[in-house]
Amino acid sequence: MTDPLLAAAKDLAPTFASRAAHWDRSRSYCWSNITDLVDAGLMGMSIPKAYGGQGASFLDVAMVVEEIAKACTLTARVVVEANMGGISAVMAYGTEEQKAFCAPIVLAGDKPAICITEPEAGSAATQMQTTAQKRGKTYVLNGRKHWITGGGVSKLHLIFAQVLAEDGTPQGIGGFIVHVDHAAPPKGFTVVRREHTMGLCGMPEAELAFDDLEIDAKWLLTPPSGLKRGFADLMTAYNSQRVGAGTIALGVAAGALEHAKRYLLERQQFGRPLAEFQGLQWMVADMDTQVHAARLMLHDAARCDGTFPDMIKAARAKLFASEMGIKVVNDALQMFGARGYGDQEPLERMYRDVRMFTIGGGTAQILRTQIAGAALGIKVPQTRDGYGTPSQQIAAE
Numbered sequence: 001m002t003d004p005l006l007a008a009a010k011d012l013a014p015t016f017a018s019r020a021a022h023w024d025r026s027r028s029y030c031w032s033n034i035t036d037l038v039d040a041g042l043m044g045m046s047i048p049k050a051y052g053g054q055g056a057s058f059l060d061v062a063m064v065v066e067e068i069a070k071a072c073t074l075t076a077r078v079v080v081e082a083n084m085g086g087i088s089a090v091m092a093y094g095t096e097e098q099k100a101f102c103a104p105i106v107l108a109g110d111k112p113a114i115c116i117t118e119p120e121a122g123s124a125a126t127q128m129q130t131t132a133q134k135r136g137k138t139y140v141l142n143g144r145k146h147w148i149t150g151g152g153v154s155k156l157h158l159i160f161a162q163v164l165a166e167d168g169t170p171q172g173i174g175g176f177i178v179h180v181d182h183a184a185p186p187k188g189f190t191v192v193r194r195e196h197t198m199g200l201c202g203m204p205e206a207e208l209a210f211d212d213l214e215i216d217a218k219w220l221l222t223p224p225s226g227l228k229r230g231f232a233d234l235m236t237a238y239n240s241q242r243v244g245a246g247t248i249a250l251g252v253a254a255g256a257l258e259h260a261k262r263y264l265l266e267r268q269q270f271g272r273p274l275a276e277f278q279g280l281q282w283m284v285a286d287m288d289t290q291v292h293a294a295r296l297m298l299h300d301a302a303r304c305d306g307t308f309p310d311m312i313k314a315a316r317a318k319l320f321a322s323e324m325g326i327k328v329v330n331d332a333l334q335m336f337g338a339r340g341y342g343d344q345e346p347l348e349r350m351y352r353d354v355r356m357f358t359i360g361g362g363t364a365q366i367l368r369t370q371i372a373g374a375a376l377g378i379k380v381p382q383t384r385d386g387y388g389t390p391s392q393q394i395a396a397e
């Protein structure tokens with residue numbers, strides 16, 4: 001473990017905790033925390049040293065993310081996307097020019113946005129309709145993405161699209177690196193609207209539209225197996241973000257448990273501290289056990305042999321941690337009685353925040369389907385006619 005990074009996260013956590021309610025209530029992005037993260041070297045810490053980062057492993061990042069998530073879920077999501085997911089795909093698969101361009105932007109404080117989901121293609125991501133058609137030395141993007149985390153604040157975007165040759169022949173799914181200066185966005189790039197969310201209220205979740213958005217062909221991130229297996233390669237990199245999302249759920253749960261334990265020792269009813277009641281002690285035991293189990297699974301997934309976490313380890317760990325997070329935070333809130341339901345304590349915010357992790361990043365149902373397929377050793381196509389979408393046909397050829 002790169003101890004200085006964890007130490008920096010621990011130093012910053014109280015400041016982040018003190019600001020968390022502000023971002024939530026004002027629904028504003030945590031810009032001052034970004035400055036602190038940059039100063040502490042926590043933005044882009046996973047970027048290789050050759051590109052200005054610290055070459056931190058996903059396990060290093062996970063340990064930092066857990067610490068920050070205990071204090072502020074919003075800021076932990078920034079740290080995940082500044083070190084995992086899109087940026088790690090670029091650093092693993094990118095050209096020299098792509099890596100040299102993206103690394104300094106993240107190191108300076110940008111949280112890249114990963115753009116996969118579309119109004120008609122959520123869980124069925126391979127059925128995305130956004131196209132990128134080759135035209136000379138450019139690609140022309142058309143389509144819509146929604147629920148894009150950081151839409152309107154992120155500069156770097158990794159946009160998944162069905163790549164078409166000049167004559168319209170499908171080539172597979174690729175990722176396009178698109179840099180957006182929001183003061184002067186590229187022609188054809190629009191932030192259509194922002195969602196009003198239940199939790200993580202400081203993080204914009206936005207719909208983006210691409211209307212004949214022209215991108216120089218050099219910004220196509222070509223996956224190692226080529227475009228025909230582009231989706232699989234991009235998702236392989238995305239498995240790191242699944243570990244990151246699970247780790248945020250873990251951190252929120254661990255933070256809620258710390259609050260609950262403190263309160264159980266302080267608060268008295270029937271002339272005794274709440275901590276003396278066995279009904280609550282056993283809840284603490286279960287919460288502690290589940291937090292510990294989630295941490296072991298996430299660290300096992302983060303400690304990957306290859307470049308990215310294994311798909312099934314990541315799916316299992318995110319599934320377990322996200323469901324555990326919702327339960328543990330809910331139980332911690334219960335231990336505070338009415339106080340937990342009000343905003344004097346952070347529990348109600350943490351409960352709203354943690355709810356997203358069984359939805360975003362692959363739903364609990366989709367992850368179960370992937371795990372079941374691997375456990376049974378069978379393909380589990382979800383379309384009525386089995387494999388049939390254009391990208392899958394291409395992959396099969």
Ligand SMILES: CC(C)(COP(=O)(O)OP(=O)(O)OC[C@H]1O[C@@H](n2cnc3c(N)ncnc32)[C@H](O)[C@@H]1OP(=O)(O)O)[C@@H](O)C(=O)NCCC(=O)NCCSC(=O)CCS(=O)O
Binds near residue numbers: 389
């Ligand atoms: C993968 C799915 C879209 C299912 O769709 P399909 O049945 O159409 O596709 P498959 O045949 O299962 O997959 C095609 C191909 O890709 C490989 N694959 C799939 N997932 C992974 C993965 N995680 N890692 C590595 N490889 C992967 C798969 O093995 C196939 O390869 P072969 O042809 O067999 O060789 C669907 O299951 C799915 O994952 N849906 C969820 C989409 C999702 O996760 N979206 C996240 C959007 S970003 C976000 O939400 C951010 C929130 S946050 O991080 O807080």
Ligand SMILES: Cc1cc2nc3c(=O)[nH]c(=O)nc-3n(C[C@H](O)[C@H](O)[C@H](O)COP(=O)(O)OP(=O)(O)OC[C@H]3O[C@@H](n4cnc5c(N)ncnc54)[C@H](O)[C@@H]3O)c2cc1C
Binds near residue numbers: 121
């Ligand atoms: C806070 C938040 C942040 C997000 N950030 C991003 C982001 O940055 N980038 C991005 O690209 N996307 C992002 N997403 C979108 C997210 O990835 C999708 O919401 C998710 O993949 C599910 O898609 P959907 O919402 O369209 O639900 P649907 O796919 O319509 O699913 C609806 C329900 O049906 C279930 N379901 C669907 N198919 C099956 C099946 N085959 N078997 C069993 N159950 C099934 C689902 O589990 C779910 O319960 C974010 C979402 C949230 C909530």
